Amino acid sequence: MAQAPSPQAPGIKGWIEYRLPIFSFIDHSLGSKYPTPRNLNYWWNFGSIAGICLLMQILTGLFLAMHYTAQSGLAFDSVESIMRNVNYGWLLRYAHAVGASMFFVVVYIHIVRGLYFGSYKSPRELLWWFGLVIFLLMMATAFMGYVLPWGQMSFWGATVITNLFSAIPGVGQSIVHLLWGGFSVDNPTLNRFYALHFLLPFVIVGVVIFHIWALHQHGSNNPLGIDVKTPQDTIPFHPYYTVKDCVGFGVFFIVFSWFVFFAPNSLGDPDNYIPANPMVTPPHIVPEWYFLPFYAILRSMPDIGIPFTSIVFVSSKLAGVIGMFGSILIFFFLPWIDRSNVRSATFRPVFKIMFWVFLLNGFVLGYVGSQPPAGSMLIIGRIALAYYFLHFAILYYISGREKTLPLPESISKAVLESHDHHH
Amino acid sequence: MANSYGRLMKKISLFIATSLISLAAASAAYSEGDQKAPRKLSWSFEGIFGTVDKQAAQRGFQVYKEVCSACHSLNRIAFRNLTEIGFSEEEVKALAASYQVTDGPNDNGDMFQRPGKPSDYFVPPYANAKAASAIHHGAVPPDLSLIIKARHDAPNYIHSLLTGYSPAPADVQLGEGQYYNPYFPSGKLNMPPPLSEGSVTYTDGTPATVDQMASDVVNFLQWAAEPEMEARKQMGLKVLIFLAVFTGFMIVAKRNIWKRIH
Numbered sequence: 104m105a106q107a108p109s110p111q112a113p114g115i116k117g118w119i120e121y122r123l124p125i126f127s128f129i130d131h132s133l134g135s136k137y138p139t140p141r142n143l144n145y146w147w148n149f150g151s152i153a154g155i156c157l158l159m160q161i162l163t164g165l166f167l168a169m170h171y172t173a174q175s176g177l178a179f180d181s182v183e184s185i186m187r188n189v190n191y192g193w194l195l196r197y198a199h200a201v202g203a204s205m206f207f208v209v210v211y212i213h214i215v216r217g218l219y220f221g222s223y224k225s226p227r228e229l230l231w232w233f234g235l236v237i238f239l240l241m242m243a244t245a246f247m248g249y250v251l252p253w254g255q256m257s258f259w260g261a262t263v264i265t266n267l268f269s270a271i272p273g274v275g276q277s278i279v280h281l282l283w284g285g286f287s288v289d290n291p292t293l294n295r296f297y298a299l300h301f302l303l304p305f306v307i308v309g310v311v312i313f314h315i316w317a318l319h320q321h322g323s324n325n326p327l328g329i330d331v332k333t334p335q336d337t338i339p340f341h342p343y344y345t346v347k348d349c350v351g352f353g354v355f356f357i358v359f360s361w362f363v364f365f366a367p368n369s370l371g372d373p374d375n376y377i378p379a380n381p382m383v384t385p386p387h388i389v390p391e392w393y394f395l396p397f398y399a400i401l402r403s404m405p406d407i408g409i410p411f412t413s414i415v416f417v418s419s420k421l422a423g424v425i426g427m428f429g430s431i432l433i434f435f436f437l438p439w440i441d442r443s444n445v446r447s448a449t450f451r452p453v454f455k456i457m458f459w460v461f462l463l464n465g466f467v468l469g470y471v472g473s474q475p476p477a478g479s480m481l482i483i484g485r486i487a488l489a490y491y492f493l494h495f496a497i498l499y500y501i502s503g504r505e506k507t508l509p510l511p512e513s514i515s516k517a518v519l520e521s522h523d524h525h526h
Numbered sequence: 527m528a529n530s531y532g533r534l535m536k537k538i539s540l541f542i543a544t545s546l547i548s549l550a551a552a553s554a555a556y557s558e559g560d561q562k563a564p565r566k567l568s569w570s571f572e573g574i575f576g577t578v579d580k581q582a583a584q585r586g587f588q589v590y591k592e593v594c595s596a597c598h599s600l601n602r603i604a605f606r607n608l609t610e611i612g613f614s615e616e617e618v619k620a621l622a623a624s625y626q627v628t629d630g631p632n633d634n635g636d637m638f639q640r641p642g643k644p645s646d647y648f649v650p651p652y653a654n655a656k657a658a659s660a661i662h663h664g665a666v667p668p669d670l671s672l673i674i675k676a677r678h679d680a681p682n683y684i685h686s687l688l689t690g691y692s693p694a695p696a697d698v699q700l701g702e703g704q705y706y707n708p709y710f711p712s713g714k715l716n717m718p719p720p721l722s723e724g725s726v727t728y729t730d731g732t733p734a735t736v737d738q739m740a741s742d743v744v745n746f747l748q749w750a751a752e753p754e755m756e757a758r759k760q761m762g763l764k765v766l767i768f769l770a771v772f773t774g775f776m777i778v779a780k781r782n783i784w785k786r787i788h
Contacts, residue, residue, distance in 0.1 A: 141787065183602055183672070186754070193754040194761075338787055346780045353773030360769060364762025365574045368675055376676035377668075386711070522788065 130341075132319065138337035139344055140325035142518050146220075147323060147344075148351030149213040155352060156206035157311065161304050163199040164248075171251065173297035175290040178253035179378040197367040203245050204370045205359050207393035210238060219458055221446025222324040228438040230317040235434055237310050242394070244303040247296040249391060254375030259388045261288045261296070267401070270421040287381065327517055328446025329510055336514035387475060395472030396465050400491065401427040402476045403484035426488065433495055440495050443502040450508040453501055461494045562690070562708040564682035567741070571681075571748050574763070577756055578749045580612040585728055586746025587611065589739045592726045594670065597662070597717070599650035602671035603750050606644035611749055618644050625649050663703040665716035674744075674751035681744045683709065688740035691719040 111121035120126050130136045170189050172181035185192035214234070217223055223231035246264060250257045265282045269275040284291025322331060331337055338344075362370065370392060374385050390398050404422035408415035417425070433440075441454075448455040464487050471484040511517035570579040587608065590600065605622040609615060622642035627649060630637035642649070650669075652658040658666045674680040686709040694706035700714055707715045721736045728734055749755075 187602065193758060197758075342783050343787070346776065346783050349776040350773065350780050353769055353776050357766065357769045357773065360762060360765045364758055364765065367758075373676050373678055373680070376672045 132315075133345070134341040135339040137319070137340040138322065138331070138334070139340045140323055140331055140336060140514055141338045141343075142325050142327060142514050143323060143344065143347075144326050145347075145351065146212070146216040146326075148348055148355075149209050149216060151348045152351055152355050153206065153209045153213055154311070155355070156202060156209055157304065157307060160199065160202050160206060161308075163195050163202060164301070164304065166195050167199055168301060171297075173251070173294050175253060175293050175379070178251060178293060182252045194363070197363045200371065201359065201362045201367055203248065204391070204393065205355075205362070206241065207245070209355070210241065211393070214238065215462065217324075218461075219448045220324055220326055221328050221441070221443075221448070223434075223438050224328075224441070224446050225438065226321050227317070227324065230314060230321075231438060232435060233310055233314040233317060235431070237307055237314060239431065240303055240307045240310065244300060244307070245391065245393070247300040247303075249375075250293065250296045251300060252375060253293060253379045255377040255379055255383070255385050256372045256375040256388070258288060258379035258381065259385055260390055261292060263388055264390075265292070267420075267424050267427075270418065270424045272421070324446060325514060326447060326449065327511055327514060328450070329514060332513050333515065389473060392469070392473075395470075396468035397427050397430060397472070399468040399472035399484050400430050400488050403471070403481065403488040405485065430491060433492070437495075440499045441502045442499065443505060443507065445507040445510065450510055451505060452508065453505045454498070457494065457498060457501070461491075464490050464494070560708075560713060561711050562686075564679055564686035564709055566682055567685060569681050569744070569748070571745070571755065574759055576759065578611065579745050581730065582742050582745035583611040583749050584613065584746075585730065585732060585739075586742035586744065587613075588726055588728065589721075589743040590670070590746055593720055593739075594743065595648070595651060597651055597658070597667040599652075599667075599669045600648040600671050600750060601650060601669050602647075604645060604647045605642060607753060610753055611746070615644070622646055662716050663701070667717065670747055670750065672751050674748050680751075681748060684747065685740045685744050687715075688721055688743070689736055 108121065108124075111117050116126060127136070167185065170181065170185045170192065172178060182196065185196050187193075189195070217231065217234070246260075250261045265279055265288065268278045268282065271278060280286065282292070282295075283289065284295055322337075372389060372391075389395075401423040404419050404426045406415045406419045407417040407422050443451060443454065445451055448458055467483065467487045468491065471480055471487060474480045476484065511520075570576060570582070590598075605618050605625075608618050608621070613621070622644050625642035625646070626639045627642045627646050628637055629640050632638055651667075652661075655666045668676075673684065677683050687707060690709045691705060691707050694700055694713075698706055698713060700706060704714045704716055705718055706713060721739050723736060724734050725736075725739060726734050732738060752758075
């Protein structure tokens with residue numbers, strides 16, 4: 104900052120740049136002056152795709168907000184009016200609803216990529232934290248957004264999830280009344296959820312700025328998980344990764360469009376096309392698919408007390424809430440739970456198996472979450488829940504001892520060797 | 527050491543895989559319960575090229591008007607919308623005029639009745655849910671505008687429901703005004719069998735079998751639930767073609783640019 108600004112270049116661009124160095128800022132952020140590891144594979148596309156998803160949600164959401172009515176007697180009708188009477192209203196709403204699911208798919212892949220290649224490890228712990236905060240904010244935003252159409256699942260989902268807070272000893276019930284704005288989920292709940300649903304995406308944008316800021320400090324991790332050592336290890340972000348991102352955008356939008364135009368309701372529950380009715384409880388209250396693993400954890404927790412007695416220290420409800428939040432919060436500690444100095448699973452044979460088992464276990468939890476919690480489903484849910492947390496304990500133990508494979512000398516050397524193999 | 531961890535992990539993954547399989551089997555047995563799965567039929571509106579069969583939808587409208595509308599409202603459809611399934615504007619005008627619609631208040635502050643106009647919405651059979659439930663032993667016949675989107679596998683479900691009434695098995699106790707239908711979640715339905723051979727007389731000469739009327743009304747209700755469906759799918763095809771070309775160009779561009787550093 105102390106150095107004198109470079110002299111003004113000719114033209115309008117030069118005039119602006121001399122006063123506000125925005126062009127060089129962009130060039131250093133996403134352009135030819137941003138050195139990026141030359142070996143990033145397509146799993147590294149999902150960060151920029153997630154950014155596109157956020158932008159799409161904000162834009163479609165803005166136009167939906169122009170037609171939506173946040174009043175419990177009118178909300179459902181106003182959504183149907185958007186579908187039927189607003190020009191391309193169906194496109195806006197389907198893009199927004201499918202967009203939420205797509206955003207979660209993309210962010211889950213983005214997170215899982217980080218897990219596999221060790222992107223959470225030093226010096227990217229804060230980058231990882233900001234990402235987790237974004238994920239938590241997304242969950243809150245999506246949950247409140249799902250309430251807005253005021254269908255049966257909106258209403259009963261809101262009732263179930265807000266009721267969770269009543270498990271907190273002492274202040275629980277007061278928190279629930281505060282969330283509801285009354286003594287049940289009703290019009291005040293809808294109004295505050297709408298206000299928060301509009302606000303939170305912009306908070307996410309703020310955290311995304313920090314996420315990208317922290318990213319630029321040390322640059323992207325890479326599939327080998329080794330540090331950039333020489334300029335030969337990097338290539339400029341533009342044009343190499345801008346064009347690679349464009350390929351990803353194309354493929355992503357094909358999938359997105361297929362759902363929007365040909366299967367817009369396949370990711371949602373039909374019950375949400377029934378207007379909210381506080382007098383009729385749906386037989387199965389199920390959240391959207393992206394919450395299912397956490398919903399399974401919530402419902403699988405047993406009472407915690409002394410076995411074979413009626414002494415209970417923590418009710419299953421409170422344990423479920425702690426388990427559900429804990430299942431995400433534990434990821435904040437991952438950079439210290441995983442003690443290995445090697446980042447990429449490519450060079451960690453044991454970790455690699457643990458990774459896939461953990462992922463599979465996540466799918467099992469998701470499936471359990473979609474089913475009524477009874478019989479074998481409850482038992483499987485409990486085993487999967489136990490393994491979910493056990494994974495981190497095993498990881499702590501193993502990561503300090505595991506034998507890793509030899510790391511390549513440098514990114515550029517590894518890339519050149521792999522080319523020699525191909526030719 | 528690493529090897530023994532590996533074996534442990536393999537055991538765990540095997541265990542999880544086995545649980546996954548048993549879980550799938552268990553859920554298949556569980557989720558069905560007593561409710562009979564609907565029979566799978568093929569519908570013209572299915573698939574990415576699927577369209578509304580307008581003849582069937584028009585016949586289905588006749589079934590709705592002459593049978594279903596006695597109990598079920600269709601609140602989200604205006605008479606004018608019927609031109610989308612091939613009725614002419616004159617037909618719609620005449621149809622709307624055959625209904626009496628409450629309007630007002632007039633300059634004296636009174637509500638009044640007048641013949642319907644194409645811009646009016648379908649007139650519901652009951653003043654409110656309480657009135658409906660008083661007549662139907664506590665059940666409220668649902669509005670049908672969104673029924674195709676509000677039930678799992680709705681086209682098949684509704685067709686099976688309308689054609690699937692059967693005598694109650696010995697172990698099923700029906701309440702007053704209830705009918706047995708194995709396709710309904712509880713098996714006990716407050717709706718009497720609505721269709722019987724010849725319930726309507728089709729103007730196009732199609733024989734009005736129960737099966738025919740049920741599938742026609744499904745076609746009509748499919749349109750009512752998703753009036754945008756054809757426009758949506760047509761736009762979708764154009765968008766997909768554009769995106770395929772865009773992605774193709776980007777793949778070529780990416781290959782050319784990356785050649786420089788290979």
